[in-house]
Amino acid sequence: MRIDRDARHDDVPRKPGVVAVARAVGVSPSTVSNAFNRPERLSPALRERVLRTAAELGYGGPDPVARSLRSGRAGAIGVVFRRRLADAFDEPATVELLRGLSDITDLRQLALVLVPGLQQEHPSIGPAVRNAAVDGLIVYSMSADDPLFEAACQRRLPTVIVDSPTIADLAAVGGGPAGSGPDFVGIDDRAAAETAVRHLLGLGHRSLAILSFGLTAHSRPGAAPVRQQAQAIASVPKARLEGSARAVAAAGLDWSSVPVELVPITSAEGCLAGARALLDRASGITALFAFSDPLAQAARLVARERGLSVPGDLSIIGFDDTAPASEGLTSIHQPLRDKGRIAAERLLRALGQDPPPAGGELLPTRLVVRDSTAPPG
Amino acid sequence: MRIDRDARHDDVPRKPGVVAVARAVGVSPSTVSNAFNRPERLSPALRERVLRTAAELGYGGPDPVARSLRSGRAGAIGVVFRRRLADAFDEPATVELLRGLSDITDLRQLALVLVPGLQQEHPSIGPAVRNAAVDGLIVYSMSADDPLFEAACQRRLPTVIVDSPTIADLAAVGGGPAGSGPDFVGIDDRAAAETAVRHLLGLGHRSLAILSFGLTAHSRPGAAPVRQQAQAIASVPKARLEGSARAVAAAGLDWSSVPVELVPITSAEGCLAGARALLDRASGITALFAFSDPLAQAARLVARERGLSVPGDLSIIGFDDTAPASEGLTSIHQPLRDKGRIAAERLLRALGQDPPPAGGELLPTRLVVRDSTAPPG
DNA sequence: CTGAAAGCGCTTACAG
C-alpha cells in the first residue's frame, strides 16, 4: 500500500507536498499554501524563496484533488454521454453542442469533463459518471430508463438535461433526482416532426416511412409497429413519432401503415443497415423522414445503390441540419450551438446565486427546404 | 465558511456523507464504504440495508474527489489545449485526434478532461491545467515558449506531447519536466513539407508562397522574412518551413524570395484575412502551400474572390487531409485518429507498469494528389 | 463479517 510505503521510508518521499516544501524553506505549510494561492499575503522575498525551493524540490504545485476536497469546488463541469465518447465525436450534432458548451465554459476557464457511457463489453466497471470530479452535470440525450441516467441523477449534482428525458417524461416514469430536480434545454420535437411530415404530405406524398432512433435504452434495431411505439420511453423519438402520427392523421391517412424502422445510431454501418432494411420492406414509399441528417445521408446512399433518384423517386428529409448545405438535404434545423450555450449558462447559474427560472427552455426549430424533397415523380 | 456552518448546525447537515449513512444504519463508515466498493465483503442483507438507507438519506455515493485523494487515482486523463476549447472543436484535425484518444479511453471507461488554454481576456485566472484532477496529460501542439506548456510540465504528471514541442526542440529551449521527461507522438513535419513543396516544384512551379501558423506562442500575424523564421520556436511551423526551404534550395531557387505569411488559426476570419494578405503582396505566385486544410480552403475561397482559377491560375496544397475528399484538395495526409490512439495508449502504459520505449513515435504521412494542384497554366 | 484508526494533501479562520 502506497501510503504505508511512504510513511516507512520517510527519507525517500515519493512526491513532495506542501509540508515538504515548508520544512525545506523553514516555514509553515500555511505559508507555502499562501505563496501559491494568496501571493499578496507574503513579502515578495519570502514568496520568491518558497517558489524557488518548491521548484528545486520538484513540487508540482498544490494538488488539485486535495484542494478540491477542501474547497468543495472542482472547477469543471461534466458532460455525460449515453455511449462511448468516440461515438459522440462521430456525430456532428454532438460536436456542435460541445462547441456551444465550451463557448461558455471558456469564459471562466472551466474544464469540460467528458464522461463516457457504459460499454456493452465491460458493464462491470460501473458508470464513469460516479467517478467524475465535477461541480455540475450536463446530461446529453438519454432515455429515462437508462441505468446511466439513474447513476447521473444519483450524484445529486446541479444538472441540466439536454434533449432527453424531458421533464414531463421524467415525471411519468417517476425517476429523476430528488430536491429541485434537473433543469432542461431542448426543442419541441413533436412540433418539429409534425412540420417535417406536413412538408412531405404537402408535396403530395401519400406513402412514407420513418427512420427512427431506438425507443428505449435497450431498444433492438428493426421494425417498430404501432404497439411497440406505444412503449416508447426515450423522449426524442417518442415525441417525433407522435408528431409524425399527428400530421399523418390530420391528412386522413392511416398511421399504422407507415413503416417505422429503428436504427442503432452508433455507427455509419448501423445507419446504412437500417436504411437498407427499411427500403427492403417498404419499397413502395415515395418519401422518407429520417430522425437525423446522418441517417438521411445514409438513406440517400442506399437509395442511389438501388437506382432510386432523390428526390425523383424518393424524397428524403433529415433532422438537425448538420449536413453541409452543399449536399442539398432538406432538414429540420435546430440551434445546436445555442443549445450548448444555454445549457452551460443555466448550469453555471444553478451553481451560483442566480438559478434560472424553473421549467427549462425550448429552442426554436425551422424547416429548411433544399433539393432532397419534391413532389412524387 | 461552509465547514464551520456545517459543524455548528449538526442537526441540519448539508449533504449526507459516509458517516451519516453509517450512523443511520448503525454500522461503521468502513462498512458503508464496503457496501459501495466491495459488495462481496458484506452479507447481502446488510448491503441491501446500507444501500436503501443511503438512498433514503439522499446520499449520492462516495464522493469522487475524496476517493481520489485517498486512492491517488483520478480515473481521468487530461487533454491540454493551447487556446479555447471552442476553437479546438472548430478544427477538424483536433476533433479527429479526440476521436482517436477516446477510442482508447473508452475501453477503460476513463473520462477525458478537456482543459482550455489561456484567454487573452482573462490572463489573471491562471492556467486551468493547474486545477485538472487527472492521472496524466496529453499536451496538444504547443509552442515550447508557451506559459501554458510550462504550467503543464509543472504538474509532473505522466505526459504525452502530441506534435509540439518535439523532444529535440524541448532540449534546445532547455524547458520541459524534470525526471524521465514527456513522451512524444507526432509526424516528421520537415519531411512532409519537403514532399509537399517538391510536388509543387515537380509540376513546374517556380514562384510559390506559404501560409503558415505562428512561429512562437505570441506570434503576430503578417509576413515572416527569413530572419524572423530563424527565430521560430513552435516545432510544427519551424520544421515545415525548414522542409520547404530544403526543397526550394534543392531546386536551385532562392528561399528568401518565397513569401511566408503567418496566420492566427483561431478563426475562419483569420484564415481568410491571412490568405488575402498573402495574395495581395505575392500576386505573381502560381502555387501556394498552406499548413492546414482549413487554411488551404480559405486560400481557395480568396483566389476565387479574385477571379483566379484553381488550379489553372493557382495551385494549392493543404495539410492534414481533413477537407472532404469531394472538395478535391491536394493535401498531405496524416493519420490523426491513429495519432490520438497511440498517444492515449502510450499515456496509459506510462500510468501502468509497462512504459513505452523512450524517444516517442513518428507516424507516417503521405501526399494525396487531387484536383487543386496542376502544372502552371 | 465488522470496526477503530490513520492518513490522502490541502486550505482557512483564527490567534499571535
Place this chain on the structure above:
DNA sequence: CTGAAAGCGCTTACAG
C-alpha cells in the same frame, strides 16, 4: 506577516 489546528470525505490494512 506567519503558524497551529481542524477538517474536507473517503479507503484500507489491520485487529477482532
